[in-house]
Amino acid sequence: EAGVAQSPRYKIIEKRQSVAFWCNPISGHATLYWYQQILGQGPKLLIQFQNNGVVDDSQLPKDRFSAERLKGVDSTLKIQPAKLEDSAVYLCASAWRGSEQFFGPGTRLTVL
């Protein structure tokens, strides 16, 4: 069974630029999550999708971050414009019916 796929693995941008990350969950997993992990911290939930609907986006900085999962499968997370403090690893995870979440390898973002 293929795992959660994410791309790109690494991205370096300058502040005020835009960036997008892509995630393809495990086949059949209806629930998809995006997490932000800052160095030295645990992952922090940004947004949770159930199929193509948003379940929880209370911790998503909506003035600059957006996410979509249009067909209920893959998802994109966008930052526009990026700030220095957005430097982090962005993790995508998927789950089947609220069971344990499976994580992708993450995208390491560096904002200069």
Added chain:
Amino acid sequence: DQQVKQNSPSLSVQEGRISILNCDYTNSMFDYFLWYKKYPAEGPTFLISISSIKDKNEDGRFTVFLNKSAKHLSLHIVPSQPGDSAVYFCAASANADGLTFGKGTHLIIQP
């Protein structure tokens, strides 16, 4: 406020001995607890979980204990092996929501 706390940033254990990683939580609504293992440049890997209706769950060398009255859980690894060296995250959820993670404990297994 940190709802899931791992107070030991690092832990060093001799190979073959028991490793005990601890985690405390403050949110009484949490009903599902998990441990993840993370190697550098990889995403967290699910290790073991426990529902709030249980106080122990075992899977091979890994056992998780839950003490609801103390809002405390622990992960026991017996015996510890060199491949267990990694960062371990404690995580919790309420009603199948997204996970709340601790800051992690870096476990180092000494030969």
